[in-house]
Amino acid sequence: MRFVLASASPARLSVLRSAGIDPLVRVSGVDEDAVAAGLTDPSPAELVTALAVAKAEAVVPAVAAEVPDAVIVGCDSMLSSPDGEVVGKPGTPEAAAERWRRAAGRSGELITGHAIVLLRGGTAVARTSGHLGTTVRFSEPTDAELEAYIATGEPLHVAGGFTLEGFGGWFVEGVDGDPSSVLGISLPLTRKLLAGLGVSVVDLWTAPKPE
Structure with missing residues (x-):
């Protein structure tokens, strides 16, 4: 059973590797704007979850042919700013600067959506x-x-316009909740979702298991 990460995020990859999993990386290439446009007035949680589902589903055919037994994990994150606006990646220096000026000295909620597809024998058997x-x-x-x-x-290229593990960490006072979710992939949530599919995360570890 292989763990497949449907994301190009180096932060997500680093979190998983540090936690004992060396995943296959297969980038989805999903048009996020198109997915969002297909939803009717979604809540922030519904939006990030729908994007995560789209990313996981997009790589199913290729992964099924390559790795018949796998769990495919898609992720997406957005920041609900202190002003209540839901924001993704700024994209431009001007947008990043504006978001930081509005968030400085305040708190926002980073919302992370995860989706998992379980493959057995090249067939998607559970989601x-x-x-x-x-x-x-x-x-x-x-x-x-x-x-x-x-x-x-x-x-410019990260949800909410900041990172916790990079340069942005100098400007984050604290995190209330799961730190790994701020890095892009929540380890506790992923473990619980995998367990719901009958998969134990310890069986996916590539690091030596304790005796």
Whole structure:
């Protein structure tokens, strides 16, 4: 049984490797805007979960042919800002700067959606999904610090315009909830979803198991 990560996120890959799993990475290439456009007034949790499902489902045919027995995990995250706006990746320096100025000194909720498809013998035999919210407390970077952070390019391509494990970690006061979800993949939620499909996460570990 192989763990397949349907994401190009280096942070998610790093979290899994640090937790004993060396997944196959198969990027979905899902058009996120198209998925979102197909939903009718979704809640933030519904939106990230739908995107996670789309990503996992998109790689099923290729993975089924390559690895007949696998769990495919899709993920998506968005930040519900202090102003109640749901935001994904800023995309531009201007958008990143504006989001940080509005979030500085306040708290937002990072919402992470997960979806898992279980393959047996090349056939999808079960599916599950779920979401998790984690509160992130932002500090107040100076104008010079914010300018330097945005110049790294890091916040442009991550949900909410910040990271916990990179340069952005200097400007996060704290996290209330699951830290791994802020990195892009919630280990506790993934374990529970896998258990619901009859798969124990310890059986997927590639690191030596204790005697």
